[in-house]
Amino acid sequence: MSVKTFLIPSFKTQQGATLDLQLTYVTRGQLSAARDNVVLVLTSYGAQHGSDGALVADNQLVDMSTKFVIVINMFGNGLSSSPSNTPSPFDGPRFPVLTIHDNVACQTLLIRHLGIECIQLVMGFSMGGLQAFEWASQNPDRVDAVLPICSAARVSRHNGVFLGGAKAALEADCAFADGDYTQPPVKGLLAFGRVYAGWVFSQTFFREARYQALGLASVEAVVEFLQAFFMRRDANDLLAMLQTWQLADISANEAYGRNFEAALKAIKARVILLPCESDLYFTVADSALELTHLRNAELRPIVSQMGHFAGGGMDPVGKLSIDQAVADLVG
Numbered sequence: 658m659s660v661k662t663f664l665i666p667s668f669k670t671q672q673g674a675t676l677d678l679q680l681t682y683v684t685r686g687q688l689s690a691a692r693d694n695v696v697l698v699l700t701s702y703g704a705q706h707g708s709d710g711a712l713v714a715d716n717q718l719v720d721m722s723t724k725f726v727i728v729i730n731m732f733g734n735g736l737s738s739s740p741s742n743t744p745s746p747f748d749g750p751r752f753p754v755l756t757i758h759d760n761v762a763c764q765t766l767l768i769r770h771l772g773i774e775c776i777q778l779v780m781g782f783s784m785g786g787l788q789a790f791e792w793a794s795q796n797p798d799r800v801d802a803v804l805p806i807c808s809a810a811r812v813s814r815h816n817g818v819f820l821g822g823a824k825a826a827l828e829a830d831c832a833f834a835d836g837d838y839t840q841p842p843v844k845g846l847l848a849f850g851r852v853y854a855g856w857v858f859s860q861t862f863f864r865e866a867r868y869q870a871l872g873l874a875s876v877e878a879v880v881e882f883l884q885a886f887f888m889r890r891d892a893n894d895l896l897a898m899l900q901t902w903q904l905a906d907i908s909a910n911e912a913y914g915r916n917f918e919a920a921l922k923a924i925k926a927r928v929i930l931l932p933c934e935s936d937l938y939f940t941v942a943d944s945a946l947e948l949t950h951l952r953n954a955e956l957r958p959i960v961s962q963m964g965h966f967a968g969g970g971m972d973p974v975g976k977l978s979i980d981q982a983v984a985d986l987v988g
Contacts (some may be wrong), residue, residue, distance in 0.1 A: 676751035681736040685726040699781035699788040718984035733897035740893035750836025761791040781806035802986040807968030811906035850884030859964035894960035921950035928954035933967040
């Protein structure tokens with residue numbers, strides 16, 4: 658596995674900013690002579706290629722060594738262009754809003770640069786799934802299959818309210834200084850993690866102490882687990898990705914003019930919808946609505962009380978569901 662970069666000069670964002678951008682990505686395996694064995698994995702909120710790449714690295718049901726796996730880091734995650742690594746005048750809180758549409762437009766440029774015309778499978782967990790949906794909608798003739806894991810084609814109003822609460826907790830720290838901090842806003846990041854902990858897992862997860870299966874002894878240990886995860890990230894990076902998340906909608910572009918049904922119906926790829934029955938972010942009901950407008954789709958809820966966490970690869974039930982879906986789509 659090698660880490661590579663792809664430069665996109667003078668990219669104009671959906672909201673009108675123009676700047677040079679960089680995508681950081683990794684590849685694994687060999688591209689076939691027919692260039693038809695590509696699996697594209699897109700990263701989730703706060704994650705980087707190492708963690709989300711694991712979704713396919715150790716699949717129990719299909720030999721992924723026969724595939725050419727590309728894991729692309731989304732903008733804002735600290736590896737691709739982000740507030741923390743972009744020079745002035747777009748540094749820190751001045752980093753422009755980049756939508757899911759912007760992410761996929763740049764990823765499409767990368768895939769074309771690699772000489773790849775068709776992708777066998779596009780997949781991702783959470784925000785990675787938002788991007789996977791966008792890929793199928795933006796490139797209907799280039800994607801064979803899509804696997805959004807604990808995700809959706811657009812963000813619900815309820816999900817948006819949660820994200821706003823986490824953002825407000827981080828920004829309330831005086832040390833945040835409107836994003837121009839000189840040291841990490843520790844209190845704000847800890848508050849962010851505490852808010853997040855109440856949403857990423859289900860109510861049953863806490864009521865039945867299922868956190869013990871993760872090696873966590875108490876509710877407070879769950880909170881500390883999430884806090885430690887976010888303390889590794891830059892605060893402005895977290896907020897940049899959060900803003901991308903809040904705006905996610907595959908119909909929010911010139912092609913579809915916010916006609917959500919039309920955007921879903923334009924997808925030609927086979928889709929396996931893989932929500933978790935206890936997810937508080939992306940619900941089975943949202944996936945069921947999407948199913949009614951997709952041409953070739955199947956709904957397979959993950960039967961787990963881990964909540965949104967079930968799609969991240971650490972829950973054995975969720976991981977087996979992911980492995981089976983990947984095998985059915987590319988095996």
